[in-house]
Amino acid sequence: MVTLKDVAKRAGVGLATASRVIRESGSVSVETAERVRAAIVDLQYRPSSIGRAMARRSLDALGIFVPDYADTDVRCILEAASREARVANRIMFVTGSRSDGPVGPEAIAAVQELLDRDCDGILVVAQNLEESDLGKIASMFEKVVFIDRPFAGNPDAAFHVAHQIGGRLAAEHLWSFGHRHFAFVTDSLLVWSNAAKLEGFRAEIFGRGAARESIEVFESAPSYQGGCESAIRILETGFGGTAVFCSDDSMAAGVAAGLRIGGVSVPDEISVVGYGDSYAARYCSPPLTTVAVPAAEVAQQAVRSLLRRCYGIQCVTEREFSPCLVRRESSSSTKSDRGS
Amino acid sequence: MVTLKDVAKRAGVGLATASRVIRESGSVSVETAERVRAAIVDLQYRPSSIGRAMARRSLDALGIFVPDYADTDVRCILEAASREARVANRIMFVTGSRSDGPVGPEAIAAVQELLDRDCDGILVVAQNLEESDLGKIASMFEKVVFIDRPFAGNPDAAFHVAHQIGGRLAAEHLWSFGHRHFAFVTDSLLVWSNAAKLEGFRAEIFGRGAARESIEVFESAPSYQGGCESAIRILETGFGGTAVFCSDDSMAAGVAAGLRIGGVSVPDEISVVGYGDSYAARYCSPPLTTVAVPAAEVAQQAVRSLLRRCYGIQCVTEREFSPCLVRRESSSSTKSDRGS
DNA sequence: CTGAAAGCGCTTACAG
């Protein structure tokens, strides 16, 4: 392996000088620099990032933990995060769950591994984590940023979409179409984002004077299958409403299918609104009205804030991320009262 | 920062001994080991991976280049790759394209960066690269493995699905339903996987005695939109066939939609078969018959082969990855000759 | 502008 020492010897200079021309720091005379550069080319020298890391005590690396690659947003997050790091001349370590066990312990183990790897900062995709998990992680290491979930213990360390606004948008949209009685379909209200969507939805609906009973909640698995099952339960319970808001597009696609199976037409009899603007929303039939979410921007800003904290790199960082409504064909104005 | 030296001093032993008990290598008396462990706990010592990397001249890290996160398989690939690396106690650096420019130069630049980071081995998701790009990359570094594309320059360094078989499966399926005249819709035959799908499709169809004209090729953008446009062109050219095979599910979903817009029913008048078994296939209407692909296994085996080459870690590695047909509702037996 | 030297935190023959 060719080292700096070889370069210095070849160029007839000291180690320090050779280092200076490579780092382009400090002052070196033009001729000396020229000689060093020639030596580098001759020897095909490549600096060792390990040696540099040793001396500087940093790998210039960030780490990211991704609990669930199946999630729609993860693609955007990873892409935006690795790009943002690269632009700042940092590299990104990725790590995921090892098993399908509870995500809290997985996240903690992963963060520990990332720390053992001497990352300067860590990003945690935290959508399925609980406040207490975030607390534990934050106590392990100071330079952590959470994505897709707020952190009461340190709000500045969390970047996430304002899902309450997403819920409001869906409510507003359905209300304006004349709907007054709703079902909310979700996988679990223990997941922060789902609770936030419902919170916003409720705030908007109740704010317009509707009664508490006008929103019924149904829970099932976070999948097409789960949505289908919810639809069946909705029909079985004699649901008298005209609109279903789902916390996830796959579920919404399943709900639409399940309703159709049950003989209910979408959107003529029941409108369905999804969330996420994923493939499921675009390709299902009818294409879903849904709430689109700026996942990439969230990740980008999260990385930037980490870069600032780790390296003092200054860049503008936004903190507000609002979703927006995408109108498609699964929602329409109420045609008839389904007679409840 | 607490270092090994601190631990050794505290335990009253030499550096070498402390190192031995941490690495659990070499022989150390039970009592000594006990004292060292106590010191580690007392001081909350965490070994520095940078120090270790310096001494061992390896970060125990692999790198992966992902050209396009939008690709369906990428999720599986990243998940499988990072998991497989982690199981072997290695970490994974991720890097993607910086721009939307040509992927060849992007890949080369990324590999160079990964090398500069002292990765021990590199994975390249190579679906959109050309043989010459792979050649250049292979000449930069020996320990590279390509995913999703064969490499004539070194077949053992490439792991990919046998898309020819995927093409055959689609052909077999459609043929058995009585179809004899086809359209193949793709974004570009310059992409290896697309060419392979068509090659397999043709081999099967021609092998059954069909004429060359029985397969017409249409090219458009690799998206729903593109598929839609292809469908319109197919109808405009007075296509007399009864089946469309697409190199990609999104395009197939678009084709189905486009045909419907053109007044042609799917699958009653024209059958559509997609490729990839992505969300688009599951959620579009009608759900698409498609070819499912073992993307995760390909990535897993690619990582394993790299682990073997970089660290001599032995594990069974498969080299054959066959897709399989998923029958859904977009294909059926020919009802009528569309009179060509 | 330049270079010798110390130091970053480990591992690993080697000698005892």
Place this chain on the structure above:
DNA sequence: CTGAAAGCGCTTACAG
């Protein structure tokens, strides 16, 4: 079983 020492490839005061 144990420890002093050399070495991994850089960076960076410091003195000249």
